[in-house]
Amino acid sequence: MTETPALELIDVHAAYGRIEVLHGVDLTVPRGCVVALLGPNGAGKSTTLRVASGQMPPTSGHVHLSGHHLNGADPDRLARAGLCTIPEGRGVFPNLSVDENLRLFAYTAKVGEKDIRERTFAQFPRLQERRSQLAGRLSGGEQQMLAMARALATDPALLMLDELSMGLAPLIVEQLYELVAEIAATGVSVLVVEQFARRALAVAQYAVVMVGGRVTAVGEPADIESQLSEAYLGGAA
Amino acid sequence: MSQFLAFTIIGLIAGSAYAVAASGLVLTYATSNVFNIAHGSVGMFMAFVYWELAVDRGLPPLLALVLVVGVLAPLFGLLIERFMMRKLTDAPVAVALVVTVALLVALIGAAQALWPPAGRKVDPYFNGRGLQVGDYFITAQQLITFGVAVAVAAALFVLLNRTRTGTAMRAVVDNRELLALHGARPNRLSGLSWAIGCSLAALAGVLLVPTLQLDYLNLTLLVIAAYAAAMVGRLKNLPRTFVGALVLGLLTSYAQWGVAYIPASVDQTLGGLVQGTRIALPTIFLLAVMLMLPQDKLRVGRVAGTKMPALPSWSRTLTWGAVFLAGVFVLTGSLSEADNSRFGQALCISLIMLSLVLLVGYGGDVSLCQMSFVGVGGLVVGGKLLPFVDAGITVWSIAWAFLATALLGVLVAVPALRLRGLYLGLATLAVASALDSMLFQTKFGFGAGGGSLTLERGSLLGLDLTGERAMAMSVAVAFVLMGFLVLGVRRSRYGRILLAARDSEAACATLGYNTRAVRVAVFAVSAGLAGVAGVFYTGMRVSISTADFMFFQSLPLLLFAVVGGVTTVTGVLLGGLAYGLMPVLLDQVPALAGVIYVLLLLAVLGLGGNPNGVAQLLFGWGNRLRAALPRQLDLARIEKGEVVGAS
Numbered sequence: 081m082t083e084t085p086a087l088e089l090i091d092v093h094a095a096y097g098r099i100e101v102l103h104g105v106d107l108t109v110p111r112g113c114v115v116a117l118l119g120p121n122g123a124g125k126s127t128t129l130r131v132a133s134g135q136m137p138p139t140s141g142h143v144h145l146s147g148h149h150l151n152g153a154d155p156d157r158l159a160r161a162g163l164c165t166i167p168e169g170r171g172v173f174p175n176l177s178v179d180e181n182l183r184l185f186a187y188t189a190k191v192g193e194k195d196i197r198e199r200t201f202a203q204f205p206r207l208q209e210r211r212s213q214l215a216g217r218l219s220g221g222e223q224q225m226l227a228m229a230r231a232l233a234t235d236p237a238l239l240m241l242d243e244l245s246m247g248l249a250p251l252i253v254e255q256l257y258e259l260v261a262e263i264a265a266t267g268v269s270v271l272v273v274e275q276f277a278r279r280a281l282a283v284a285q286y287a288v289v290m291v292g293g294r295v296t297a298v299g300e301p302a303d304i305e306s307q308l309s310e311a312y313l314g315g316a317a
Numbered sequence: 318m319s320q321f322l323a324f325t326i327i328g329l330i331a332g333s334a335y336a337v338a339a340s341g342l343v344l345t346y347a348t349s350n351v352f353n354i355a356h357g358s359v360g361m362f363m364a365f366v367y368w369e370l371a372v373d374r375g376l377p378p379l380l381a382l383v384l385v386v387g388v389l390a391p392l393f394g395l396l397i398e399r400f401m402m403r404k405l406t407d408a409p410v411a412v413a414l415v416v417t418v419a420l421l422v423a424l425i426g427a428a429q430a431l432w433p434p435a436g437r438k439v440d441p442y443f444n445g446r447g448l449q450v451g452d453y454f455i456t457a458q459q460l461i462t463f464g465v466a467v468a469v470a471a472a473l474f475v476l477l478n479r480t481r482t483g484t485a486m487r488a489v490v491d492n493r494e495l496l497a498l499h500g501a502r503p504n505r506l507s508g509l510s511w512a513i514g515c516s517l518a519a520l521a522g523v524l525l526v527p528t529l530q531l532d533y534l535n536l537t538l539l540v541i542a543a544y545a546a547a548m549v550g551r552l553k554n555l556p557r558t559f560v561g562a563l564v565l566g567l568l569t570s571y572a573q574w575g576v577a578y579i580p581a582s583v584d585q586t587l588g589g590l591v592q593g594t595r596i597a598l599p600t601i602f603l604l605a606v607m608l609m610l611p612q613d614k615l616r617v618g619r620v621a622g623t624k625m626p627a628l629p630s631w632s633r634t635l636t637w638g639a640v641f642l643a644g645v646f647v648l649t650g651s652l653s654e655a656d657n658s659r660f661g662q663a664l665c666i667s668l669i670m671l672s673l674v675l676l677v678g679y680g681g682d683v684s685l686c687q688m689s690f691v692g693v694g695g696l697v698v699g700g701k702l703l704p705f706v707d708a709g710i711t712v713w714s715i716a717w718a719f720l721a722t723a724l725l726g727v728l729v730a731v732p733a734l735r736l737r738g739l740y741l742g743l744a745t746l747a748v749a750s751a752l753d754s755m756l757f758q759t760k761f762g763f764g765a766g767g768g769s770l771t772l773e774r775g776s777l778l779g780l781d782l783t784g785e786r787a788m789a790m791s792v793a794v795a796f797v798l799m800g801f802l803v804l805g806v807r808r809s810r811y812g813r814i815l816l817a818a819r820d821s822e823a824a825c826a827t828l829g830y831n832t833r834a835v836r837v838a839v840f841a842v843s844a845g846l847a848g849v850a851g852v853f854y855t856g857m858r859v860s861i862s863t864a865d866f867m868f869f870q871s872l873p874l875l876l877f878a879v880v881g882g883v884t885t886v887t888g889v890l891l892g893g894l895a896y897g898l899m900p901v902l903l904d905q906v907p908a909l910a911g912v913i914y915v916l917l918l919l920a921v922l923g924l925g926g927n928p929n930g931v932a933q934l935l936f937g938w939g940n941r942l943r944a945a946l947p948r949q950l951d952l953a954r955i956e957k958g959e960v961v962g963a964s
Contacts, residue, residue: 135494154497156497156498156501156503167495167498173487173491173495184488187481187500188499
């Protein structure tokens with residue numbers, strides 16, 4: 081890891097009101113790597129992501145994006161700088177049509193609206209059939225495809241995915257992770273947050289386990305997998 | 318035939334002015350989820366600014382127009398977006414309505430303070446020029462209005478549906494955070510939509526000024542026609558709003574045509590009802606559209622979770638009731654007759670506000686026509702409205718004042734509550750203006766064209782009410798009894814359902830409660846209580862008139878109640894006394910009239926629209942005081958082991 085990492089969190093603390101939920105998180109996403117951030121419910125995975133994406137200011141600690149110190153930057157600025165965050169629970173606008181959702185990708189895409197549509201529909205023909213439907217009327221899988229299409233169309237430097245598999249059929253999760261692998265293969269650094277670890281570990285080069293607001297293990301997927309059940313069942317309390 | 322053509326043209330032109338106003342309203346609502354009931358008053362205020370620039374300062378009309386519509390109105394939009402609307406996006410409907418009502422009242426106050434009433438006039442553009450169509454002459458102003466409406470509609474449609482900025486403006490309401498993750502700047506987009514919205518309000522105001530004149534209230538009421546039209550598209554669909562506006566314009570125009578054919582004798586018998594109905598057409602249109610819209614789906618996932626001060630125990634309620642009555646008894650004993658009259662009238666305002674506690678405080682709905690219900694109560698006790706109720710304050714007339722207004726309340730609430738909370742607030746403002754023209758200004762009310770009513774007080778339950786002190790005491794007793802009733806409802810099963818329905822209607826419905834029925838019942842009871850308050854109000858005032866119950870009167874009433882604290886009896890007592898004693902202050906310093914309304918807005922903003930109001934601050938101090946006092950040890954309970962380590 082001689083190059084500057086795509087994302088680096090150093091001793092990050094964060095709190096909701098007076099309740100601290102991150103007690104000093106260190107996390108590195110090396111350039112061009114897929115990192116899986118795992119852990120049980122309430123471990124602080126999503127909060128870590130919110131801090132990294134600028135949606136939530138850390139109370140202390142540092143956030144570096146490609147070597148730039150970025151504490152307190154607005155999420156829209158980070159997005160325009162090449163950070164693509166797909167939040168938990170369908171990152172789509174339910175009251176806009178599929179086409180209109182795609183139109184909004186243009187804020188960060190380096191290509192035009194027409195190219196965005198072409199790329200998306202080439203990958204997801206289903207979305208083309210439903211292009212004038214409201215995104216809120218799509219099935220859960222289709223909504224997640226639409227959300228993922230942003231990562232595909234905008235060529236981000238770093239992609240952060242929160243709970244990609246939530247509420248989706250295993251078959252669709254499988255497809256979406258294949259896409260994550262494809263995107264990673266083009267050189268995009270990826271941070272995947274997952275509660276259900278197995279599928280995420282299959283695409284990741286590194287894995288980080290969080291429990292109770294702290295990082296408890298970092299390592300290769302194979303090593304981590306054997307430790308996971310303890311983290312989930314034993315360490316959580 | 319040529320007459321038909323003429324009235325069609327008039328209708329289309331009136332409709333296009335409504336369309337300009339309505340499209341601005343729809344734009345801001347669709348992009349911020351805040352319904353700006355002050356939209357018309359923004360137009361009113363900007364029309365006055367236009368007069369100031371174009372007429373008073375003598376700027377060229379076109380330059381003045383560009384300055385107002387292109388610079389000042391958008392700046393005002395940015396300002397209110399930054400300091401008011403942004404916070405309201407996720408706020409409960411009642412809070413958002415109250416804050417925008419405060420803006421409406423403040424703009425009227427500011428306009429009155431800056432431009433005191435005087436005969437102001439704005440000439441139409443290209444005065445005297447126009448187009449001859451058959452027998453009818455279309456003025457240039459009318460052609461411009463129509464052209465502007467079409468251009469605005471087309472431009473907005475393209476903006477919202479075809480451009481990235483417009484799409485993003487709509488996306489702001491859906492999910493602000495997600496939009497930022499897409500790389501757009503949500504605050505800038507909301508600012509833009511409020512700038513355009515205010516600019517359209519100003520445009521409508523300036524275009525309508527030659528027809529409606531520079532009138533604080535007429536231009537403000539434009540918002541009713543605007544949202545009546547927008548309701549066709551459920552306040553969000555621009556093309557349907559445009560159609561709605563044109564239909565409403567045609568309807569009012571044809572009605573004017575039809576009224577001309579009604580024989581004078583019929584008009585005489587109906588005593589002003591014909592004209593009143595014509596004026597109230599936007600309201601009738603609004604209620605009809607609401608009835609025709611398919612029933613709303615339940616909204617899942619919106620949980621308000623509003624905090625309220627703790628409910629006092631019965632013993633404390635009774636104690637404070639007795640203390641209050643004793644206090645009023647001593648106070649009224651020391652005041653002069655004239656001061657007792659003033660005090661009693663202020664107390665009446667508190668009594669009226671008590672009816673809002675149920676509806677606004679507990680139910681989370683808003684009524685902008687409470688003074689109209691008071692007026693209906695006044696008509697009943699004045700022996701005007703119901704043939705079998707004679708004038709005079711009797712148990713009989715009080716009971717009928719309750720029943721008549723409660724029934725009216727059901728009629729208002731049923732169409733609106735099939736849909737949703739916001740629509741009830743909108744319907745009530747429309748109903749307030751309709752009751753003014755269709756009841757108070759007809760012979761069934763205060764006489765055709767308005768008038769007044771004088772009441773002989775007489776006696777109630779053997780008590781002589783002719784003295785000011787006796788009447789004021791009776792108001793105090795009514796306040797305490799009604800307060801007990803309100804707190805009793807809060808304690809009951811209905812009170813709990815009401816609070817639960819306010820926090821999450823969906824959750825309440827899944828428990829098997831008919832939340833709509835409960836809300837209609839609460840609206841009706843609240844209206845009924847306002848009717849009863851009307852009896853005492855009329856008794857205290859002796860003489861009441863049309864002006865007391867104009868639509869505007871209900872607005873400061875609501876705001877003072879919210880500032881005082883509409884969730885508690887103490888709060889409305891404070892709010893009512895403050896509002897009721899305001900005229901006393903204004904007698905000393907008349908220049909304050911408009912300023913008070915602006916201060917009211919600041920107070921509402923300062924409280925963040927929190928309906929617990931000033932009363933909550935008082936309770937906070939009271940609790941801290943009590944905590945600081947040494948407590949008596951309850952030895953008996955400690956011995957029984959019930960209290961461990963009592964302080």
